Structure formats: C-alpha cells, structure tokens
Amino acid sequence: xxxxHSTWKFNQQPAIISTGVVGGPFEANGKIANDxxxxxxxxxxxxxxxxQAQQKMLEEAAEIxxxxxxxxxxxxxxxxxxxxxxxxxxxxxxxxxxxxxxxGLFSACATSVESLALxxxxxxxxGANHILTGTASHNAAAERQFRYPTEYGGQKPPTAQWxxxxxxxxxxxxxxTGPIITSATIGKxxxxxxTDPFNMGGAMAxxxxxxxxxxxxxxxxxxxxxxLIITGDLGKIGHEASFDLLVEQxxxxxxxxxxxxxxxxxxxxxPVHSGGSGTACSAVVTYGHILNRMKNxxxxxxxxxxxxSLHSPMSVQQKETIxxxxxxxxxxxxxxxxx
Amino acid sequence: MIFFWAFVxxxxxxxxxQLMFDIFKLSPAHTLTTLVVSGAILDxxxxxxxxxxxxxAGATVPITSFGNSLVHGAIQEAEAHGLIGVITGIFEVxxxxxxxxxxxxxxxxxxxxxxx
Amino acid sequence: xxxxxKKLNPKAQHYQAIQKKNETKRPIFTNCLKAFFVGxxxxxxxQLISTFYIYFFDFTEQTAxxxxxxxxxxxxxxxxxxxxYDHIGQFAGAGTAVPVTGFANAVISSAIEHRTExxxxxxxTNMLKLAGPVIVYGVFSAFIIALIKTIxxxxxxx
Numbered sequence: 088x089x090x091x092h093s094t095w096k097f098n099q100q101p102a103i104i105s106t107g108v109v110g111g112p113f114e115a116n117g118k119i120a121n122d123x124x125x126x127x128x129x130x131x132x133x134x135x136x137x138x139q140a141q142q143k144m145l146e147e148a149a150e151i152x153x154x155x156x157x158x159x160x161x162x163x164x165x166x167x168x169x170x171x172x173x174x175x176x177x178x179x180x181x182x183x184x185x186x187x188x189x190x191g192l193f194s195a196c197a198t199s200v201e202s203l204a205l206x207x208x209x210x211x212x213x214g215a216n217h218i219l220t221g222t223a224s225h226n227a228a229a230e231r232q233f234r235y236p237t238e239y240g241g242q243k244p245p246t247a248q249w250x251x252x253x254x255x256x257x258x259x260x261x262x263x264t265g266p267i268i269t270s271a272t273i274g275k276x277x278x279x280x281x282t283d284p285f286n287m288g289g290a291m292a293x294x295x296x297x298x299x300x301x302x303x304x305x306x307x308x309x310x311x312x313x314x315l316i317i318t319g320d321l322g323k324i325g326h327e328a329s330f331d332l333l334v335e336q337x338x339x340x341x342x343x344x345x346x347x348x349x350x351x352x353x354x355x356x357x358p359v360h361s362g363g364s365g366t367a368c369s370a371v372v373t374y375g376h377i378l379n380r381m382k383n384x385x386x387x388x389x390x391x392x393x394x395x396s397l398h399s400p401m402s403v404q405q406k407e408t409i410x411x412x413x414x415x416x417x418x419x420x421x422x423x424x425x426x
Numbered sequence: 427m428i429f430f431w432a433f434v435x436x437x438x439x440x441x442x443x444q445l446m447f448d449i450f451k452l453s454p455a456h457t458l459t460t461l462v463v464s465g466a467i468l469d470x471x472x473x474x475x476x477x478x479x480x481x482x483a484g485a486t487v488p489i490t491s492f493g494n495s496l497v498h499g500a501i502q503e504a505e506a507h508g509l510i511g512v513i514t515g516i517f518e519v520x521x522x523x524x525x526x527x528x529x530x531x532x533x534x535x536x537x538x539x540x541x542x
Numbered sequence: 543x544x545x546x547x548k549k550l551n552p553k554a555q556h557y558q559a560i561q562k563k564n565e566t567k568r569p570i571f572t573n574c575l576k577a578f579f580v581g582x583x584x585x586x587x588x589q590l591i592s593t594f595y596i597y598f599f600d601f602t603e604q605t606a607x608x609x610x611x612x613x614x615x616x617x618x619x620x621x622x623x624x625x626x627y628d629h630i631g632q633f634a635g636a637g638t639a640v641p642v643t644g645f646a647n648a649v650i651s652s653a654i655e656h657r658t659e660x661x662x663x664x665x666x667t668n669m670l671k672l673a674g675p676v677i678v679y680g681v682f683s684a685f686i687i688a689l690i691k692t693i694x695x696x697x698x699x700x
C-alpha cells in the first residue's frame with residue numbers, strides 16, 4: 088500500500104524467514120566474524136577467477152538460507168538480486184545454478200535493500216510465497232572493475248573504502264514471527280556534484296539523508312520510532328557528513344541510534360581506510376550481525392538504509408559527477424514472538 | 427658520494443610525484459606521464475645529462491630518465507642520419523626499460539596469479 | 543574546475559562544505575617523508591646495482607643504466623608476483639610509483655590480473671593499459687623536442 092509519496096507499507100507481514108551470510112578471509116579477521124554462517128580462508132575459493140569466486144559465495148549464501156528455512160528450490164518463486172561487476176554476470180550465473188525465475192537488479196551497493204523491498208512488495212501483493220533475494224561482492228573483482236589491478240602499487244587516500252568479500256542472502260516469505268518487513272522507501276538519484284571515486288561515502292551521504300527524511304515524513308513517524316537506523320556503506324566520512332545533515336534537519340537523531348555497516352564489519356587495525364563498502368557490505372552486516380541482535384532482543388525496530396554510488400569507471404573518466412541512491416526498509420522484531 | 431646524491435635526488439623526484447598525487451589530486455597515470463614529459467623537456471634544455479653525472483641512479487632510476495633517454499636516442503640518430511633519425515632513433519636508448527617490462531610482464535603472467 | 547563549482551546549486555555547495563569538513567585529510571607531510579626515504583632507497587639500490595655492473599662487467603657509467611633498469615624490473619616482477627609490491631606502494635606512495643620499478647609494476651600487475659581473459663586479449667591487450675600513457679606521451683614529447691633541437695642545431699645553428 089502506498090503511503091505518502093514513495094513509501095510502501097506492508098500489511099501481510101512479509102518477513103525475512105532466513106538468511107545466509109558468507110565472507111572471505113579478510114572478513115574472518117573482522118569485528119563480527121561470529122555472525123557469518125560460512126567464512127572462506129582462500130580469496131579464490133578454488134575458482135579460476137575472482138568473478139567466479141563471487142558467484143560461488145552467492146550460491147553458498149542462497150543454499151544456506153534455503154537450508155535454514157528448510158525450503159527447497161521448488162518452493163521459491165523468484166530470485167531477485169544483483170552486484171557490481173559488468174552487466175551483473177556473477178549474479179546471473181548464480182541464478183542459473185539456483186534455477187528459479189530471476190529478476191536482475193543494479194543499484195550498486197543499494198542492491199541488497201532494493202531487492203528486499205521489491206520482494207516484500209511482491210509477497211505483500213500475493214505475487215509469490217517465497218522470494219530469494221541476495222547480493223555478493225568480491226574485493227579483488229571490484230578493484231579490477233572500478234580501480235586498478237589488485238597487485239598494482241597505487242596509494243589509496245584515507246577517504247577510500249574497502250570492498251567487502253562476501254555474500255548475503257535473505258529468504259522472504261510470510262511469517263507471524265521472524266523479522267517482519269513493515270515498510271520500504273524507494274530512493275531518488277541524488278547528486279551533490281562530488282567527483283572523487285575514492286570518496287564514495289562522502290558522495291552517498293546526502294542520498295541516505297534524503298531517503299531517511301522522506302521515509303519518516305511518509306510514515307509520519309518520529310526518529311525515536313526506530314531503535315537503530317543503519318546505513319549501508321557510508322564509511323567514516325559519509326557517516327559523519329550524513330549525521331551532520333540529519334542534525335541540521337532537527338529531527339532529534341541521537342548518535343547511538345545511527346550506525347553504518349561499513350564501520351561495523353572490520354577491526355580498527357585492518358587497513359580499510361574509511362571503512363567497508365560493496366554490495367555485500369550492507370547485506371552481510373544486516374542479515375548476520377543486526378538480525379542476530381534483533382533476535383537477542385537488543386533491537387526491535389530497525390531502519391535499514393543501503394546506499395549506492397551509481398557511477399561507472401567510464402563516467403568518472405568523462406568527468407561526470409557521482410550519482411547516488413539510497414533505499415530503505417524497516418524491519419521489526421516483535422519481542423515474545425521468538426520461537 | 428654518488429650513493430648519497432643518488433638517494434637524495436631520487437628521493438626528491440619521488441617527493442615531487444607525491445605532491446602531484448596529494449596536492450593536485452592527479453592519478454598515477456597523469457603523474458607519471460607528466461614526469462616523463464618533464465624529463466624529456468629537461469633533456470631538451472640540456473639539463474638532464476649533468477643531473478645523471480651528479481646523482482647517478484638518482485637520476486636514471488626515476489621515470490623522468492625515460493623522457494631523457496627517448497630524446498637522447500632521437501637526437502643521436504638525427505645527428506647521424508638527419509631529420510628522419512628523430513623518428514627512427516626514439517627507442518634507441520630506452521629500449522631496455524620497455525622491453526624488460528614487457529618481457530617480464532609476460533613471464534609473470536605465466537607463473538603468477540594475483541594475490542588480491 | 544571553477545566553472546563546475548559555479549554551476550552547483552546552493553544546496554550542493556552547502557553539502558560540499560559539510561563534506562569537506564568531515565573528509566579525512568591526506569597526511570601530505572608524512573606521505574612526502576615516506577616517498578623521499580623509500581624513493582631514495584630504491585635509487586640507492588639502483589646505484590649499488592649499477593656500480594656492481596661497472597666493476598664486475600664491462601660497463602661504463604654511461605652504459606650501466608640499461609642493465610640496472612632491467613635488474614630492478616626483475617626484482618619488481620617477484621615483488622609484484624608474490625603480492626608484496628601493492629603493500630609497499632600503499633606505504634610509500636610515489637616512492638615506489640615514480641622509480642622505474644613503478645612503471646614495471648604497472649605493466650606486470652596488469653599482465654597478471656588479466657590472464658583470466660586469456661593470453662592474447664587479456665594479457666596482451668591490457669598489459670600496457672596503465673603504463674601506456676607514459677610510453678605514448680614520452681615518445682610524442684621526445685619527438686617534438688628532438689625535432690626542435692635538430693632543426694635548431696642543424697639548420698639554424700652552427
């Protein structure tokens with residue numbers, strides 16, 4: 088049901104009935120390693136290319152999510168997902184393996200929430216019973232897609248971010264319990280004229296703020312409605328810049344209720360510069376760490392805002408600015424419902 | 427003494443490169459291209475050769491020496507064979523750097539996989 | 543750049559000011575210090591190799607440059623192949639980018655990276671994608687400079 092200008096409110100309780108979270112070796116040394124279902128020691132995953140390794144992780148995450156919910160491929164109507172690599176081929180090949188009807192998406196690092204929002208909406212409108220959503224990214228595959236060969240000795244500035252190697256899948260279906268997806272807000276493309284591809288957090292921050300403000304406005308709720316507002320991969324700079332913008336809006340947001348996935352995933356000693364990024368960043372942190380905290384009763388209502396920077400290496404070379412987007416879904420976990 | 431000056435002059439050329447990265451926000455490709463062209467211009471003005479005599483590897487190891495030796499080869503050939511030498515002589519002196527990079531690049535691609 | 547700034551609407555200008563305030567500054571002084579010492583050290587090694595060739599083989603000060611460069615490139619191949627050069631590069635910045643080892647690293651890292659697309663279209667096509675501009679504009683500027691110099695010395699001078 089449309090509420091306000093760009094928010095869907097779901098009445099039929101579409102919920103995340105299970106998740107699968109896979110990570111690479113670098114993530115295994117991070118802060119939230121315990122929240123992963125599967126961690127790999129080898130960056131290659133014994134595949135021939137980094138792109139295939141990424142595909143493999145997505146397949147594994149999907150498998151884990153299906154196993155946990157004890158739902159077979161035959162019971163899943165659609166798979167919705169996407170990634171960062173050329174024409175989203177790793178997701179497409181994974182979809183071939185999974186073998187269910189597939190909708191491919193591109194919203195860069197906002198793909199996780201975009202697919203979750205669409206899945207919830209389709210289920211809410213009785214378009215399906217179970218939808219698998221997911222995304223994956225691979226540090227080395229993203230490096231060579233967007234930056235330099237992985238062994239190239241270029242110096243990254245402190246504003247740069249580290250692409251997460253991993254995959255997060257969420258199986259969406261109807262549920263009385265489980266983390267219920269209550270609403271979703273679709274983002275607009277926001278471009279504040281930033282041009283530095285080594286500072287994507289700074290470019291994406293206004294998109295996150297725009298979506299958060301419109302979400303609260305559409306639903307006519309206060310920021311205190313949420314225990315936590317978590318952004319996808321703004322990193323240190325984007326996190327602080329977006330917090331400053333939110334404070335300017337006078338919505339009464341508190342520092343402790345505003346977090347960023349890119350700042351949660353790695354240890355302070357890891358050389359990730361401004362923080363984590365990549366399509367998998369928001370997916371692994373939310374589907375693993377945050378949902379676990381919700382299940383423990385620490386958090387009840389969470390607004391999950393994934394941010395994406397929609398530039399391409401070509402658009403940057405043609406001196407275009409960096410267009411950004413943020414999509415949001417609200418997730419609720421009703422205390423006492425835990426089975 | 428040549429060791430000391432090699433260290434200092436080589437270090438200074440690298441600092442110039444670092445300033446181009448950090449202050450002018452140039453990409454590595456822009457920076458290195460600018461340095462190569464600067465090396466060529468310095469040799470055109472007859473300043474690079476004295477620098478090599480003074481600093482040895484401090485002047486021959488940085489990428490600026492590439493520009494210097496390209497110009498050098500061209501002028502050498504031009505003196506021997508006239509104007510056409512400007513074109514035919516360009517790789518005369520520099521060939522070692524480029525051919526070694528290409529040869530060992532191909533060899534590396536046979537034996538190594540990127541570590542990520 | 544200044545033209546682009548003028549076209550920004552007030553909202554974007556306001557945000558860019560906030561962003562600028564939060565942006566982590568590049569540690570320019572320490573970066574330069576690291577570049578100086580590492581870059582200087584690479585040249586020092588170059589001088590050692592060059593001296594070695596002069597004393598033990600039949601090279602002169604003038605001709606020792608070529609084998610020195612080739613030796614440094616071999617060392618770079620191993621450092622790049624074993625995945626060490628990118629870490630040194632992150633520390634040293636221009637200190638390892640500006641010496642000829644940086645040029646070699648650009649060629650070799652591209653070659654290794656693109657082997658998944660095959661030896662012809664992957665390695666062959668992409669090998670010079672980072673180092674290409676250096677060769678292209680090095681050659682072109684050398685052509686112009688040598689042309690001017692030759693014209694001056696052969697036709698106008700002497």
